[in-house]
Amino acid sequence: MINFNPMTFKPKSMLTLMTLLLALMAGPALADEAGATAAEETEQVIGEAEAPGVTDYIAMNPPFVTHVGKSGNRIIYLKASVSLRASSANVRPAVEAHMPRLRHELVMLFGEQTDIDQLTSTEGQQLLREEAKNRINQVLEEQQTGESITGVLFTEFVVQK
Numbered sequence: 001m002i003n004f005n006p007m008t009f010k011p012k013s014m015l016t017l018m019t020l021l022l023a024l025m026a027g028p029a030l031a032d033e034a035g036a037t038a039a040e041e042t043e044q045v046i047g048e049a050e051a052p053g054v055t056d057y058i059a060m061n062p063p064f065v066t067h068v069g070k071s072g073n074r075i076i077y078l079k080a081s082v083s084l085r086a087s088s089a090n091v092r093p094a095v096e097a098h099m100p101r102l103r104h105e106l107v108m109l110f111g112e113q114t115d116i117d118q119l120t121s122t123e124g125q126q127l128l129r130e131e132a133k134n135r136i137n138q139v140l141e142e143q144q145t146g147e148s149i150t151g152v153l154f155t156e157f158v159v160q161k
Helices: 011-049 090-096 099-111 122-142
Strands: 055-070 077-087 149-160
Touching: 055 090, 055 099, 055 149, 077 090, 077 099, 090 099, 090 122, 099 122, 122 149
Parallel strands: none
Antiparallel strands: 055 077, 077 149
């Protein structure tokens, strides 16, 4: 234990202690300024090289619910929540303007599915996502929007057998 006696404490030691405390308190502030400068330089370099891309996710609400499988067999239902991925802020208005037609295309696509085993496999779902993307982009092209989506995501995918 250190015994502190104010009567024996020398002023030179007090000055050293005060200087040390000030240095410790100023250290984080100086580090923040240096860090901010480095971050600004990094942002400037990134901005000069290439602006970061925009990713916009557009939910197609409400979820799709339709029957799938071959007719004459037991009815099997598919419930799919779908979001579209776009790489431009201009895609959202085009998608929203044509949402009824886009939903129609996906309802038709989902209803065409007859191979339930393929539909419940990862590969089958990937193929379905690709076909959904192609159909949506085809509609956007037909409507001369000049826009396209970059992907279709199933945020919920349930097949009731």
